[in-house]
Amino acid sequence: MPVINRIAAFAEDMTEWRRYLHQHPELGQQCQKTASFVVERLRDFGVDEIHEGIAISGVVAIITGRDYVDGDGPTIGLRADMDALPISETTGADWASKTPGKMHACGHDGHTTMLLGAARYLAETRNFKGRIALIFQPAEETGGGAELMVEEGMLETFAIKEVYALHNLPKLPVGQFLTTPGPIMAEVDSFHVDIKGEGGHGAYPQDTRDPIPAALSIAQAMGTIVSRNNRTLDDLVVSVTMIHAGTADNVISEDAYLGGTVRTFDKTVKAMVMKRMTEIVAGHAAAFNVEATLRYDEGFPATINSPDQTAFAVEVAREVAAEGIVVPDAPREMGAEDFAYFLEKTPGSYLFVGNGASAGLHQPNYDFDDATAPYGASFFARIAERALPLGGN
Known part of the structure; x- marks a missing residue:
C-alpha cells in the first residue's frame, strides 16, 4: 500500500477534521476559527x-x-x-457548509487536513534530521496571504x-500526482473599464x-487580443467576466462597467x-462619444517550480502515489496560485494530487474526496523524511 501505514490508521480522524472544516468555511485573511482548530x-x-497571527490569521508550526x-x-x-470561497453550496452533504454564501469549493479544507495528517505523523515519529515548518496560510483565493x-x-x-x-485536482484519479518543472501556473492580472x-x-x-x-463593443474587441495580436505559441487568456449597467428596461444608463x-x-x-x-478603450470611447477609463491591476506572479526540487518531489510522489502513477511533465495551467510568492524567494515545488470524479473547482457542488487526504499527508511526510534523512550531512 503506497500510503504510510500509520497515516492510513488515522484516516478516519482526518475525515472528521476535514468535514468539520468544510462545515465552517472562512474567507480571505479572516480564518481565525480555522486557525484555532489547526492550533x-x-x-x-x-x-x-x-x-x-502570521499574515493576520496564518499559523506556522515547527517540528x-x-x-x-x-x-x-x-x-x-x-x-x-x-480559506474558502463566497459560493453557496449545493452538495447536500451531511457535512455541507453551515455558513450561507460560503463554502470550501476549492478543497482547502482537504489541504489543511493533509498537512495536519503529516504533522501528526511527523510529531510522533521524528524520523528526520533538521526542522519541518508547517505553514497554514490564509487568503490564497483573494490574494494577500502568501x-x-x-x-x-x-x-x-x-x-x-x-x-x-x-493542490487537489478533480478528474485525476484519487492519489495520483502531476507536476512539471518550471512554470506550472500562470501570472494573473485583472482589468476594469469604467464607462x-x-x-x-x-x-x-x-x-x-x-x-x-460601448461596453459590448469593448468586450468583443478584448477577445481579439488573443486571436489577432498574440503569437499562437504564446500562452494567453483574456476573459471578460463582468458587465454591469442599467436599472430599468425603459432607462438608458449613464454608466457601465466591464472587467475580467x-x-x-x-x-x-x-x-x-x-x-x-x-x-481599445480609448478608441471605443471616441467612437461611441463616451468617457472610458482603464485600470489594469497586476496580481499573482507565475508559479515557477524549481527543477531540482520538482525532480525530488516526483521521486517522493512515486513512492506514495496510487498505482505509483505520477505525471512529471504535465502541461502548465492558466490558473493562478499565490504559492508563487514563496517560490520567488525559496526553491520548491507545487504539485497536484488527484481528487477523482468530483465536480470541478469553484463549483457549488464540489467536494473534496476524503480518500485523497492520506495520499497527500503521506507525500508531505515522505518529503520531510527524504529531504532530511537521519544520518545525513
Whole structure:
C-alpha cells in the first residue's frame, strides 16, 4: 500500500477534521476559527513550536527532528491554504457548509487536513534530521496571504530552505500526482473599464450617449487580443467576466462597467495586452462619444517550480502515489496560485494530487474526496523524511 501505514490508521480522524472544516468555511485573511482548530490539533500532536497571527490569521508550526540541536540540519517548509470561497453550496452533504454564501469549493479544507495528517505523523515519529515548518496560510483565493507572509519575513524568520505544496485536482484519479518543472501556473492580472455617458429615456436614445453599446463593443474587441495580436505559441487568456449597467428596461444608463482577467507567462505578452487594452478603450470611447477609463491591476506572479526540487518531489510522489502513477511533465495551467510568492524567494515545488470524479473547482457542488487526504499527508511526510534523512550531512 503506497500510503504510510500509520497515516492510513488515522484516516478516519482526518475525515472528521476535514468535514468539520468544510462545515465552517472562512474567507480571505479572516480564518481565525480555522486557525484555532489547526492550533488545537497541533497542540494535541505535540509539535515543538506554534506561531499564530502570521499574515493576520496564518499559523506556522515547527517540528524538530530526532535528537535535534540548534543548527542541526535545514528547515523544510510544507504549506497548506485554509480559506474558502463566497459560493453557496449545493452538495447536500451531511457535512455541507453551515455558513450561507460560503463554502470550501476549492478543497482547502482537504489541504489543511493533509498537512495536519503529516504533522501528526511527523510529531510522533521524528524520523528526520533538521526542522519541518508547517505553514497554514490564509487568503490564497483573494490574494494577500502568501505575499503578506513573505513581506513579514516568514521565510527568513524560520530559515526555510525549501518549500512544497499540494493542490487537489478533480478528474485525476484519487492519489495520483502531476507536476512539471518550471512554470506550472500562470501570472494573473485583472482589468476594469469604467464607462460614463449620458443617460435618458429608453424611447429617445438619440438624446443620450449610451454607454452600453460601448461596453459590448469593448468586450468583443478584448477577445481579439488573443486571436489577432498574440503569437499562437504564446500562452494567453483574456476573459471578460463582468458587465454591469442599467436599472430599468425603459432607462438608458449613464454608466457601465466591464472587467475580467488576464493570464500570461511572458512579460512581453503582458506588455502587449496592456498596450492593446489601452488603445481599445480609448478608441471605443471616441467612437461611441463616451468617457472610458482603464485600470489594469497586476496580481499573482507565475508559479515557477524549481527543477531540482520538482525532480525530488516526483521521486517522493512515486513512492506514495496510487498505482505509483505520477505525471512529471504535465502541461502548465492558466490558473493562478499565490504559492508563487514563496517560490520567488525559496526553491520548491507545487504539485497536484488527484481528487477523482468530483465536480470541478469553484463549483457549488464540489467536494473534496476524503480518500485523497492520506495520499497527500503521506507525500508531505515522505518529503520531510527524504529531504532530511537521519544520518545525513
